[in-house]
Amino acid sequence: MGTVHAKSLDPLPMHGRDLGIHPDDLVEPPEPEQESKQEILENKDVVVQHVNIQGLGRTKEDLLGYEISEVFHAKNLIDVMKKSHVARQKLLRLGIFKEVEVLIDTSEGSDALPNGLDVTFEVTEVKRLTGSYNTMVGNNEGSMVLGLKLPNMFGRAEKLTFQFSYGTKETSYGLSFFKPQPGHFERNLTLNMYKVTGQFPWSSLKETDRGASAELNFPLGRTNHTLKWEGVWRELGCLARSASFAVREESGHSLKSALSHTVSIDSRNSAIFPSRGALLRINQELAGYTGGDASFLKEDFELQLNRRLFWDSVLSASLWGGMLCPIGRQPSCIADRFYLGGPTSVRGFGMYSIGPQSEGDYLGGEAYWAGGLHLYTPLPFRPGKGGFGDLFRTHFFLNAGNLCNLNYGDGPRAHLQKLAECIRWSYGAGIVLRLGNIARLELNYCVPMGVQSGDRICDGVQFGAGIRFL
Numbered sequence: 262m263g264t265v266h267a268k269s270l271d272p273l274p275m276h277g278r279d280l281g282i283h284p285d286d287l288v289e290p291p292e293p294e295q296e297s298k299q300e301i302l303e304n305k306d307v308v309v310q311h312v313n314i315q316g317l318g319r320t321k322e323d324l325l326g327y328e329i330s331e332v333f334h335a336k337n338l339i340d341v342m343k344k345s346h347v348a349r350q351k352l353l354r355l356g357i358f359k360e361v362e363v364l365i366d367t368s369e370g371s372d373a374l375p376n377g378l379d380v381t382f383e384v385t386e387v388k389r390l391t392g393s394y395n396t397m398v399g400n401n402e403g404s405m406v407l408g409l410k411l412p413n414m415f416g417r418a419e420k421l422t423f424q425f426s427y428g429t430k431e432t433s434y435g436l437s438f439f440k441p442q443p444g445h446f447e448r449n450l451t452l453n454m455y456k457v458t459g460q461f462p463w464s465s466l467k468e469t470d471r472g473a474s475a476e477l478n479f480p481l482g483r484t485n486h487t488l489k490w491e492g493v494w495r496e497l498g499c500l501a502r503s504a505s506f507a508v509r510e511e512s513g514h515s516l517k518s519a520l521s522h523t524v525s526i527d528s529r530n531s532a533i534f535p536s537r538g539a540l541l542r543i544n545q546e547l548a549g550y551t552g553g554d555a556s557f558l559k560e561d562f563e564l565q566l567n568r569r570l571f572w573d574s575v576l577s578a579s580l581w582g583g584m585l586c587p588i589g590r591q592p593s594c595i596a597d598r599f600y601l602g603g604p605t606s607v608r609g610f611g612m613y614s615i616g617p618q619s620e621g622d623y624l625g626g627e628a629y630w631a632g633g634l635h636l637y638t639p640l641p642f643r644p645g646k647g648g649f650g651d652l653f654r655t656h657f658f659l660n661a662g663n664l665c666n667l668n669y670g671d672g673p674r675a676h677l678q679k680l681a682e683c684i685r686w687s688y689g690a691g692i693v694l695r696l697g698n699i700a701r702l703e704l705n706y707c708v709p710m711g712v713q714s715g716d717r718i719c720d721g722v723q724f725g726a727g728i729r730f731l
Contacts, residue, residue: 604725
């Protein structure tokens, strides 16, 4: 995931015989009969006659026509500047240009109008082959990522990426192809082939996945949708000789073919430190109807509400929940169940160490819920305000949740009653550090409560790193 560094459009470079304003002009305005073309453009409507793009190599012009078309609809000089800025951002968003500059000039030639303008975008295309090396933070995991990318493969913002990742618990490599719809970058198709090898010490389990997937993303009104098919050959094994019999029973090969749909509404002003807005994400996954030996229906959701209070403090409330229902007589697989606990969910407990377990190995559950109430405040005395200090927040939290297996022969009331039993909860305080706009670190002092037999707790200081926190 890269970051695009865009040059500011304020002020826009303007070139033309009569578009420049000399400082002396601001002191003594010219006589009305000698009114300059600049003043005409400022006080009257203008017409954008031509929009040119210079510097194109392998990029197809028809792709860019969708991104710059709004410039032709500008009615005055200020509108031209605003719409040119938006068009420039759209061009950079495509990921095929290293630089985009905008030039606004008066129209020239036999068809030039007195109030006509020409807008020129000067672009610099990215190289045909680029490489990258970076580090990535997952949920309590760090990894080194090496990548090769072929941007703009066929001239319409397609992208082919090969990525190798080596982490503390996971090693993976994959090949992906990305294709956006011209004029609608948010509508895109991604094809993936991958191999992932992961270790899950809380379950004494190791897993190797080899698979392929096709993913379609598109907005619909205020919502964003993802339709996905995934076929994966899974190989499960024991991570240690001391693995429990329940984990050894799960070892072996399985094939999963699943269809999933995700819908989300996100009005937050930031994904890491939001001060206002809400997030609702609902995911459904159906496995077995397109092949494979895994057969289940899985539903889960995430809800987050944020509200700004006094002194730049923010109150945040989160709620997660999910249920997995096996289809047919075959029980659910340990790799498909939910897991709960740890510094990214119910703090004060060990990583994924809540719920059903056997001989110290945690087996996951088929239903869960988790809720959190958080108060984020600036650092005391505001050190580094406006700079480095704004990356930090103090954090007061109250977390609760439960994870269990359900008897699907019982009714909904019995399910709710079981989820309400043996609730684990915790409270505490700490410091949060934002890492860019995608991840954060937490150092908290936790007090776990409602501990049940078999739970692994972390009473005291707990460190967490990740991209998704309760």
